[in-house]
Amino acid sequence: MRFDSQSALRSLAERQYVDTLIVPLAELAFDEEMVRKAESYEVIHAVSVETERQLSGRTMLSPTISYTDVETGARLAEDVMKKANSSGFSHVLFIASDIRFKSYELPILFVPPLALGSMSGDQAHTMVQNFATQVITDLSSRWMAT
Amino acid sequence: MAQNGSKVTRRQFLTYTLTGVGGFMAATLISPMVNFAIDPVLKKSGAGDKVKVMSLDDITTEPQRVDFKKQTQDAWYEFEETLSAWVYKNESGEIIALSPICTHLGCQVSYGADPTRPTEFFCPCHFGRYEKDGTNIPGTPPTAPLARYEKEEKDGFLYLGSPIPQK
Numbered sequence: 001m002r003f004d005s006q007s008a009l010r011s012l013a014e015r016q017y018v019d020t021l022i023v024p025l026a027e028l029a030f031d032e033e034m035v036r037k038a039e040s041y042e043v044i045h046a047v048s049v050e051t052e053r054q055l056s057g058r059t060m061l062s063p064t065i066s067y068t069d070v071e072t073g074a075r076l077a078e079d080v081m082k083k084a085n086s087s088g089f090s091h092v093l094f095i096a097s098d099i100r101f102k103s104y105e106l107p108i109l110f111v112p113p114l115a116l117g118s119m120s121g122d123q124a125h126t127m128v129q130n131f132a133t134q135v136i137t138d139l140s141s142r143w144m145a146t
Numbered sequence: 147m148a149q150n151g152s153k154v155t156r157r158q159f160l161t162y163t164l165t166g167v168g169g170f171m172a173a174t175l176i177s178p179m180v181n182f183a184i185d186p187v188l189k190k191s192g193a194g195d196k197v198k199v200m201s202l203d204d205i206t207t208e209p210q211r212v213d214f215k216k217q218t219q220d221a222w223y224e225f226e227e228t229l230s231a232w233v234y235k236n237e238s239g240e241i242i243a244l245s246p247i248c249t250h251l252g253c254q255v256s257y258g259a260d261p262t263r264p265t266e267f268f269c270p271c272h273f274g275r276y277e278k279d280g281t282n283i284p285g286t287p288p289t290a291p292l293a294r295y296e297k298e299e300k301d302g303f304l305y306l307g308s309p310i311p312q313k
Binding site for chain 2: 014017018053054055056057058059125129136139140143
């Protein structure tokens with residue numbers, strides 16, 4: 001499910017089935033760091049979209065949380081998680097590449113900030129598939145556990 | 147009433163001319179309408195655009211997943227859609243291309259994803275199961291079999307079109 005009106009209606013109707021929220025977490029920068037941040041975002045975005053594509057019946061892809069400093073990012077993430085949990089999403093998974101989040105207690109799956117743009121189409125596709133498979137395996141084991 | 151050896155009377159002449167002109171005018175009006183009416187038939191269907199996905203030599207009796215991209219148009223918005231198919235040859239040698247979209251809520255199923263049932267398609271979301279030929283297994287969430295792609299074998303390659311829902 002995507003965060004659009006039609007999917008929202010559908011996911012409310014199928015509440016007992018759509019119980020997982022995927023939230024991309026991306027850092028913003030507009031100076032020389034912008035290229036690196038954009039590269040990270042590309043991977044985060046591609047992996048999140050691919051994960052949702054493969055698991056669209058149980059997951060909803062939230063719009064990306066963007067932040068300029070880690071602390072604010074973590075706080076926003078916690079807010080979103082609380083809100084999601086109280087509204088019936090029993091699982092929330094963040095996708096990020098910023099390892100500074102490791103010091104926070106958030107359910108994050110890290111993807112490396114690779115330069116997808118400099119890879120060939122096939123290579124990039126395989127990379128994204130691999131990371132998405134990791135996310136899917138992670139989610140599956142959470143689902144199996146409940 | 148015919149004058150000077152002419153075989154056409156004034157009345158006949160007028161009848162012919164008016165019928166002719168009238169007919170012509172009617173035709174100008176009706177022909178575009180006919181065109182509009184049968185337009186859906188004349189229109190080249192998007193389903194006819196098949197995409198080359200793999201070499202026929204690579205197809206085995208074991209289902210394999212192939213990903214391919216297809217130009218899709220949603221109203222004014224045209225985009226490239228990534229699609230997947232599970233392709234294999236059945237016992238009678240026929241090529242089967244199944245859509246991995248679970249008929250329950252649209253997750254993607256995988257062949258043999260559940261290690262205890264290696265010859266079934268398994269949906270990780272709500273544990274839906276399908277036989278190798280795509281038939282949904284009763285007692286699991288899906289209520290319909292997996293869709294099958296329209297397919298064409300040409301010059302040693304497999305081309306896939308749109309997924310057709312099965313009953």
